[in-house]
Amino acid sequence: MIDLSAFSAALSLLGSDPLAWLVVIPGLFIGLIFGAIPGLSISIAMAVFLPATLYMDFLPAILFLTAIFTGGGFGGAVPAILMNIPGTSSAVATAFDGYPMSKNGQHGEALGAGLVASAVGTLFGYILLMFIVSPVATWVLMLGPTEMLIVAIWGLLLIAVLNDSSIAKGLAAGILGILISTIGYSDTGLMRGTFGSMYLLDGIPAIPALIGLFAASELINMAGRDYLIADREMRKMKLKPILKGAGDTLRAWPRVMRGSAIGTLIGIIPGVGASVANLASYAAAKRLSKEPESFGKGNREGVVASEAANSSSEGGGMVTLLALGLPGGAGTAILLGAFAMHNVTGGPRFISENTDIVYALILGNIAQAILLLGVGLVFVFLASSIVKIRLSYLIPYVLSISMMGTYAITGSLVGPLTVAGAGALGWIMRRYGYPVTATVVGLLIGPMAEGELTRSWQISGGDPAFVLGRPITMVMLVLLVLMLAAIFVGKQMGRRSAALVEGENA
């Protein structure tokens, strides 16, 4: 599977180009900072620094951009854990348990666990990439709209898994997210739900909505409290809990590997990427855990599952980029732009003609994952001081940064207005027990679901029997039904146990 002569050529290529290594650590720091600032994203960081790569050779240019990608993959987890604000959409599931861990005074452990899971996930994704880059190119081409639709439905059904209040509220909240995501111009050029406003032509921007639903509503909920962590002793910055979280995560390596495998596989599918990978991995970890009820209340496994998956999906995304020249998400789309800037076109021909460069890229990224452990540790140690700030000051500052960041994303007042509106909606939803996470999941998956449903309808001519001729779709459907059955049985058993405990306590 590995071309050994190309592999040794890649090693000498990396050894002979010191610039390729000089740009890696700055790239990691840039990614960490951009990922950690709410409203800014990895793709913004990569887009801002893309022109800087114009005067570099191809290899250092791509390594610089992938270092930003790698750093940003973990950077988004820092505000997710410390402030319940996923810095990027790929860190949504990290907040589910990372933030409760912070509130319990375990922010150091959560950050350490997230860092190691992220580094191992990246490492896993790229090692796997080295082995599968050539054979997978043909496999990905076999996925059609019906298969992609099943992937989207799978994502939507995570709503039921993630919801802790009731399935009805989860469904209502998730569908609200899906319908919000359809506002604006459709693929067929129809204006929907814009009420004549030109600001809504592009729809409701997902990242500002995500920040409003998650962060603004939670921050406003915290008004009146003194600190994020009530216990003064627990607010102290210590290296020991970070290292403990890191060590415990390394010891629980099978869970890290499971998250990494899920992330890589989802990352391979074009258009899905890290924002779905973290949710899918979190749901799988919750379903397979012996203590599923502890998820959402500060279970380290939740942080590990999410971070391992979102980081490993980077390697998966590179599969389609290198093998097919197809970007899997915004980050890989910018990498494709960098390829074009250096007159390089991805695809099977690129792999066969430049195998040494492909291996050099993969090896460089493996080295980046190892370096992330050191660079990330310094970053995490500094970032964890946020729990020492009084909430009365933290709330307006974070809201202001979010407003500016979302203005930067949208280039208009749509961003800040979306944060304010989604914040109010999220606050009301929390008050009446509707899971805002379900709305966010719906918002992220909605466009993909609609696109694939429309394409499936057009290809099949509206005949449901069409799927019978697609074995991959059938296998995925069976797996989906089995998953639903497992969830249903699990919920029933949980209800019976709760009723039993209640009866014993009465």
Add this chain to the structure above:
Amino acid sequence: MTDAPRTPPAAPDLETAPTPRRNWGALVFALVLAAALAFYAWSVMGVARGLTDYLLILPAAAIGMAAALWAGIADLAPLKGLAQVTRRPLREETKGIALLVLTGVYACLLPWIGFDVGTALFIALALIIQGERSWWRLALAAVPGAALMTWIFTDLLMVRLPVLLF
């Protein structure tokens, strides 16, 4: 993501808890949500040119409405025990509601007062709402904080924010 009370709640005395209350607010929210989903689906159907324009929206809205109504009716069951004791009445949420309104006003006024002046005012007013009364602390938190943030975004990140003074 759970609601954290401002002060640790006293151990609930379930036996002497007040008469069970109904969650009318939840029903109103469920009805508004169902009506919003129905209105959106109806508005899309009104302009649709073909089936693909509402292929996802119509069934999703129908399921969403049914789920919202179901949830609203289920919420009408009287709150009992711990759920009743730990629930925060609306009058205790004044700071949160005031911050929500302030955030909305801040976002709406940005084109006129800019991010520099707007952010300084927002930080100061948010601090006042949360109980800060020291004028020098308010000024120190609002003015340099807003200036630093605006500078980072406009000069360092080259984002064209609407500003009044910078």
